Each structure stands twice: as C-alpha cells, then as structure tokens.
Amino acid sequence: MESAIRVQGLVKHFGEIRAVDGVDFDVPTGSVFGLLGPNGSGKTTIVRMLSTILHPDAGVAQVLGRDVVHQADEVRYLIGLAGQFAAIDPNLTGAENLRLAGRLAQLPGRVARERAYALLDRFQLSDAADRPARTYSGGMRRRLDVAAALVQRPSVVFLDEPTTGLDLQSRNELWEMIRELVANGATVLLTTQYLEEADRLADRVAVMSEGHIIASDTPAALKAQLGNTVIEIGLASNDEATRAERLVTQATGLKADREGTVLRVSSADGTRVLLETVRALNDNDLKPETLTVREPSLDDVFLSLTGKKTITADDDLASVGSRDRR
Amino acid sequence: MSLDTASIAPPAFRHPYRLVRPIRDSISAGSRNLIAYWRVPSLLVFSTIQPIIFVLMFRYVFGGVVSVNLLPYPYVDFLMPGIFVQTTVFGAIGAAVGLATDLQSGLLERFRSLPMSRIAVLGGRTLADLVRNVFVAALMVGVGYAVGFRIHVGVLALLAAMLIVLAFGYALSWVFAFVGLMTGDPETAQAAAFPVLAPLVFASSAFVPVSTMPGWLQAFAAHQPVSVTVTAVRALVDGGPTATNVLEALAWCVGILAVFGPLAVHRYRRAA
Numbered sequence: 001m002e003s004a005i006r007v008q009g010l011v012k013h014f015g016e017i018r019a020v021d022g023v024d025f026d027v028p029t030g031s032v033f034g035l036l037g038p039n040g041s042g043k044t045t046i047v048r049m050l051s052t053i054l055h056p057d058a059g060v061a062q063v064l065g066r067d068v069v070h071q072a073d074e075v076r077y078l079i080g081l082a083g084q085f086a087a088i089d090p091n092l093t094g095a096e097n098l099r100l101a102g103r104l105a106q107l108p109g110r111v112a113r114e115r116a117y118a119l120l121d122r123f124q125l126s127d128a129a130d131r132p133a134r135t136y137s138g139g140m141r142r143r144l145d146v147a148a149a150l151v152q153r154p155s156v157v158f159l160d161e162p163t164t165g166l167d168l169q170s171r172n173e174l175w176e177m178i179r180e181l182v183a184n185g186a187t188v189l190l191t192t193q194y195l196e197e198a199d200r201l202a203d204r205v206a207v208m209s210e211g212h213i214i215a216s217d218t219p220a221a222l223k224a225q226l227g228n229t230v231i232e233i234g235l236a237s238n239d240e241a242t243r244a245e246r247l248v249t250q251a252t253g254l255k256a257d258r259e260g261t262v263l264r265v266s267s268a269d270g271t272r273v274l275l276e277t278v279r280a281l282n283d284n285d286l287k288p289e290t291l292t293v294r295e296p297s298l299d300d301v302f303l304s305l306t307g308k309k310t311i312t313a314d315d316d317l318a319s320v321g322s323r324d325r326r
Numbered sequence: 327m328s329l330d331t332a333s334i335a336p337p338a339f340r341h342p343y344r345l346v347r348p349i350r351d352s353i354s355a356g357s358r359n360l361i362a363y364w365r366v367p368s369l370l371v372f373s374t375i376q377p378i379i380f381v382l383m384f385r386y387v388f389g390g391v392v393s394v395n396l397l398p399y400p401y402v403d404f405l406m407p408g409i410f411v412q413t414t415v416f417g418a419i420g421a422a423v424g425l426a427t428d429l430q431s432g433l434l435e436r437f438r439s440l441p442m443s444r445i446a447v448l449g450g451r452t453l454a455d456l457v458r459n460v461f462v463a464a465l466m467v468g469v470g471y472a473v474g475f476r477i478h479v480g481v482l483a484l485l486a487a488m489l490i491v492l493a494f495g496y497a498l499s500w501v502f503a504f505v506g507l508m509t510g511d512p513e514t515a516q517a518a519a520f521p522v523l524a525p526l527v528f529a530s531s532a533f534v535p536v537s538t539m540p541g542w543l544q545a546f547a548a549h550q551p552v553s554v555t556v557t558a559v560r561a562l563v564d565g566g567p568t569a570t571n572v573l574e575a576l577a578w579c580v581g582i583l584a585v586f587g588p589l590a591v592h593r594y595r596r597a598a
Contacts, residue, residue: 013358039376051439085432091362102353104442132365148436246372 002065004029004156004187005050008257009059012045019045022059027204029064029191032182034202035191035217036298043224047160047180048151050189051068051081063156066254077106080154086145090134094125094144097133098151106261112151119147123177139170146174150181156180159190175200195298196207199223208302214305226296226304229270231277233263234290249281257303266296266304339475348443355437356452359424361459373420373462377413379468384533385408385473390541399478399564406470407487407559408532411552413466414459414495415527421451421499422515434594447592452499459495464490478565487562490575495584506592512571526552531560551578 012020019040027033035043048054050061052072060069063075088097095116102112121130123143128136133144134191142162146149150155159178163171178201182188192198198205199219206216215222232247232254235241241261246257252273256263267273274293281288363370389401391533399403428434437447467475467484475485502519509515529543530536530552536544547553558575561568 048435053435053438071381073441076439079439081436081439082436083432085435087359087432087436089362089433090431092358096358096361100354100358101436101440104351104437104440106441152440267593 002029003027003062004031004064005033005189006062007046007050007059010046010049010056010061012042012049012054013057018211019051023208024209025206025213025216027089027187029187030185031203032178032180032188032190032201033049034038034198034205035189035208036195036198036205036301037191037208038126038193038298039232040210042211043208044160047081047083047189047191049159051079051158052076065113069312077152078155080149080152080157082146082149082159082162084164086141088133088141088144088148089131093130093132094120094136094140095129095142098148101148102151107152115151115153119150123147124173139166142166142170143174146177156187156189159188161193162190162227165191193298195223195296195301200232200278207305209302209306217302222301223296224268226300229267229273230294230296230300231265231267231270231274232292233265233277233281233288233292233296234292235261235263235286236289238259240286244281244288245285247280247284247286248277251276264300266300334594337412341535342353348445348449351443351450352453355442356453356457357450359451359454362424363454363458369420370458370464373413373417373458374465376416377409377466379471380412381405381409381466381469381473388533392534392538396537400474401480402470402474403564404535404560405474405533406466407473407563408530408556409470410463410466410488410491411494411556412527412532413462414491415498415552417459417462418455418498418502419516419519419523420458420502421455422502422506422509422519423512423544424451426512426515429507429510430512438594443526444595445591446510448500448503448594451503455499456492459492463491468511477563479562483562483568486572487559490555490558490562490572490579491578491581493576494551497579497586500583500586500590503594504586507590507593526550530556551575554578569587 003026003244005025006026007023010020010023011018023042023046032105037043045054049056050063050068052068055069064078066074066078068075089100092100094168094326098116098119099112102115107115117126117129120126123146124146125140125144129142133141136144140217142165146159146162149159162178163174166174175197175287178183178188178190181219188201190197202219204216205219205222206221208214218325240260241258241263245256245258245263248254248263252267253264254265254267254273256265258264265273270293278291333351368378384405390404392401425447434447443449467488505519506515509518529547530550531547532552536547536553539547554571555575555578558568558571560566561571573593
C-alpha cells in the first residue's frame with residue numbers, strides 16, 4: 001500500500017534539547033497512526049514538522065510523496081491540522097471561523113460557506129453557528145477546531161492530543177468522527193497520552209520517549225506484551241506488603257511490581273489472576289486496604305518498556321496549567 | 327453530511343494568477359481583524375478615547391503654556407497635526423499586541439499549516455490597522471474642528487496631509503507586527519513598545535516647538551521620524567514649504583517599510 005506519511009531519520013533540536021532525535025515511521029494510506037508518549041517526548045514536534053510549521057534539522061519527511069520542506073506549499077493543500085491549542089479566533093463566530101479557514105485554504109467563497117455550515121451541522125454546532133467562539137465551552141471549541149482542520153477535505157489529518165481535556169461524551173463523539181474520516185479514505189496521525197485512545201483508534205502505535213520511538217506495533221501486540229489487565233493491591237503496612245508479594249507470586253506465578261505498600265500485577269488473564277490473588281490473600285488472613293482492577297495505562301507501557309516511570313503528576317499538572325495560560 | 331476527504335479528487339496546487347493569492351488572503355485575514363473591532367468595542371474605544379483625551383489635555387491644559395509669540399497661528403492649529411501623527415503611532419501598538427495574541431493562541435500555527443500566502447497574516451493585520459486609522463483620522467479632524475482647529479491651505483492639502491499620516495501609520499504597523507512576533511506575548515509586546523514610543527512621540531515637534539527644548543535634545547527631536555512627519559503634515563495644513571518636508575517624510579515611510587516588512591515576514595515564517 002502507498003505511504004501517506006513517510007518519515008526517515010527525522011531530527012529536531014532546540015538548543016541542547018533533542019526534541020526529536022532520529023525517528024523513522026511509515027503510515028499507509030487510509031490508516032490511523034498513533035504517537036503515544038508523555039509530555040515532552042517529541043510527539044508535537046513531529047506533528048509540527050509534518051504540517052510544515054517547523055523545519056527539521058535532519059532527515060526526510062514526506063506527505064503523500066511530497067517533501068514537507070521543499071514542497072511545503074503542496075503539502076499544505078493536502079493536510080489538515082488540529083493542534084493542541086484550539087486555533088480559533090474567539091471574536092469570530094463558529095461559522096466565520098470555518099469560512100475563514102476555508103478561504104485561506106484557497107476554496108472559492110461559496111464552497112467555503114457551504115462546507116462551513118455542513119461541518120457545523122456534523123459537529124453539532126449549528127445552534128451556536130452565529131455566536132462568537134469566545135462564548136463556546138471547551139468541548140465546543142475543540143470540536144470547532146477539528147472542524148476547521150477538515151474544511152479543505154484533507155487527505156492527511158494531524159490531530160495533536162485531540163481529546164485532552166474533553167469530557168467523556170465529547171471524547172467518544174470525536175473518536176466516532178475520526179473513524180468516519182478514515183472510513184472515507186483519509187489518513188490520520190494522532191498523538192495521545194492515553195493508551196486507551198491509541199488502542200481504540202490506531203492501526204499502529206509508536207511509543208515515544210525523549211525524542212525516540214521505543215516501540216512500534218499494533219495496539220493488540222503492545223498490550224499483549226504488557227498484559228491486558230493491571231491489578232493493584234494496596235496494603236496496610238510494609239510487612240503485609242512483603243508477605244502479600246510472596247503469596248501473590250506463589251499463587252499466580254507472576255512477579256508483582258512493588259511501590260511502597262502497593263503491589264501491581266499485570267496479566268493477559270486478569271480474571272484468573274484476580275481470583276487466585278484474592279484467594280491466596282484471604283486464606284492467609286491478609287486484608288488489602290484497596291484493590292483495583294484496571295486497563296494498562298501509558299505509565300504501565302513505560303514501566304514495561306523502559307523500566308522508568310514516565311512523568312510525575314506534578315509535571316502533568318504544570319503542563320495543563322501552561323495550556324490554560326495559553 | 328459525511329466527513330469527505332480530498333483523496334479522490336487531487337487538489338489544484340497553484341492559483342492561476344500568482345498575485346491573486348497574497349491579496350485575496352490578506353483581505354480574508356484582515357477582515358478577521360476588522361470584525362474584532364466590531365465585536366470587541368473596547369479595542370476601538372481605546373484607539374479613539376485616548377487621542378480625544380490628548381486633544382483636550384493639550385488644547386486646554388498645556389496649551390496655555392506654549393507661548394503664543396513662538397507661533398504665527400493659534401496653538402490648536404499647531405497641535406492637531408501632532409495629534410494626527412501621535413494617534414497613529416500609539417495605535418500601531420495594536421499590531422504588536424494582536425499578533426502576539428495570535429501567536430500565543432495557536433492561531434498562527436493553523437495559518438502556517440494552510441496553503442495561504444506567507445505575507446497574508448501580516449498584510450491583513452496592517453491593512454485592518456490602515457482602515458482603522460482612516461476612521462480614527464477622520465474622527466480626529468472632527469474633534470479638532472470642534473475645539474477650534476482650522477486649516478490654512480485647503481481641503482486637498484489636508485487630504486494629502488492625511489495620506490502622509492496614514493502612510494506613516496502603515497509603516498509603523500509593520501514595525502510593531504515585527505515586535506509582536508518577536509516578543510510572543512501581548513503584555514511583553516506592550517511593555518516593549520511603550521519605552522520606545524514615548525521618547526519618539528514626546529521628544530518631537532508633535533506638541534511643542536522643538537526650539538523650546540535644550541540644545542542636545544533638539545538635535546534628536548528635530549530629525550527623528552515623528553517630527554519629520556509632523557513637520558510635513560503641518561506644512562500641508564498650516565502652510566509653509568512643503569516639497570522637501572513631504573519628501574523627507576515619505577522617505578522615512580519607505581525606509582521603515584523596506585527594513586521591517588521583510589524582517590516581519592521572515593519572522594512570521596519561522597515563528598514557533
């Protein structure tokens with residue numbers, strides 16, 4: 001199959017920081033490619049290079065066979081970008097924002113107008129079409145932003161953390177739209193911090209850390225590597241945790257990761273492991289303070305791939321704060 | 327509707343006429359800035375109330391201090407050309423604040439990923455500022471008339487004077503567009519602009535004759551661009567030798583544009 005996006009040896013440094021440090025990947029036409037990684041891992045820098053906003057320091061990046069540096073203008077006719085920060089003019093109405101995006105994408109005025117209203121309808125913004133975007137809620141703003149990226153009917157769509165900060169319903173709606181885009185033949189590259197999102201949408205996922213791709217596979221294969229389920233057991237004391245650790249390993253044959261008084265067991269066969277764990281603890285009169293069963297998260301992927309924790313909650317909050325500032 | 331894509335029909339890559347795109351895109355981008363004046367009245371209020379206050383303050387508060395003996399005509403006729411120029415100079419800060427805001431909001435990222443002309447965001451912004459300046463200049467003539475300002479040459483000369491004011495304001499818009507892109511946030515842009523503008527506006531012939539200033543200041547005050555522009559406008563409005571003054575003022579406009587136009591566009595291309 002023809003490549004919609006081809007990236008080879010891509011490098012971008014900001015002073016001392018190696019934001020993107022030699023990245024290769026290929027995205028077949030009509031598929032969804034997920035870049036999964038924490039803040040600062042280089043996802044956004046890749047998107048900005050692919051969307052001709054930033055020049056690479058080294059390497060080659062092509063969109064539908066066109067070089068993003070030397071054929072930037074041609075690339076711009078083919079792509080749509082919804083960045084991390086809703087790029088809409090707060091003083092324009094929703095309809096005006098979309099018409100402006102359409103006109104600046106070189107559509108005739110009439111076509112821009114028609115598509116603006118059709119997209120407002122599709123993104124359930126018709127009621128707010130003639131209200132200034134500054135009156136929109138966060139979710140509406142994000143929908144308008146994604147709609148603006150689609151006015152020119154791009155063949156390749158870049159979505160940089162499209163669902164960060166969205167409520168569950170808006171997120172599900174956006175996922176539905178991304179699937180619809182792909183069903184209509186578009187290629188989508190999306191970045192995300194959520195393993196679940198990559199799992200639900202992407203045909204292939206590249207996990208990024210410090211400017212490198214540290215793993216690239218189908219979501220199913222990545223998850224199989226990790227185990228589908230994570231069981232977290234919180235215990236009252238260090239002594240109890242030590243006893244529980246031994247019991248869990250004996251009962252399930254799996255090694256538990258220990259962090260203070262919390263044990264974490266990953267398994268592809270969550271139900272069996274959960275039952276055996278609970279039985280073993282119960283038989284030995286160990287009563288956990290907390291017991292959680294969940295899907296693996298980006299943190300678990302990182303732990304398993306690099307042996308390192310990703311980001312502290314503080315870093316995460318700080319970056320959310322800076323987003324609000326912008 | 328369904329979310330169609332262009333994968334079936336390949337898009338046209340070139341506009342048939344090379345010059346159409348920059349002009350069309352500048353008008354599209356500029357209309358966005360003009361709509362902002364309409365929707366956020368405080369923007370327009372700032373650029374009209376402030377010069378009106380200057381007119382009243384200088385006309386009635388400081389005006390009495392300026393010795394009548396220095397001038398062959400009433401102070402208000404001396405003052406208004408200065409006000410016309412000062413208004414456009416301060417108004418130009420809007421370009422810095424506006425572009426810094428766009429840069430910060432991520433809007434410029436979207437624009438830079440679109441197949442639009444690379445000069446359109448700046449061309450549009452400066453075009454919108456020009457339209458605003460036409461409105462503000464007309465208002466200032468009206469306000470001046472109300473407080474006793476009278477022209478001494480003719481209506482055509484007044485129009486020519488206004489064209490110089492607008493040309494100077496347009497050139498300055500490019501300076502501040504560059505400042506806005508360099509600073510990248512509105513507060514810094516504003517803070518960076520004022521210390522540069524204050525001496526240009528106040529250490530000039532805009533409000534008082536340069537001959538009242540100490541010698542060391544006169545050398546600067548007489549030859550800096552605000553004074554040169556005010557002198558040309560004054561010659562056209564109040565009478566006096568025009569040719570050299572007007573040419574000198576226009577030379578400043580061209581010079582400023584020739585330096586800051588390319589600088590701003592270059593900066594826009596790489597703004598991150």
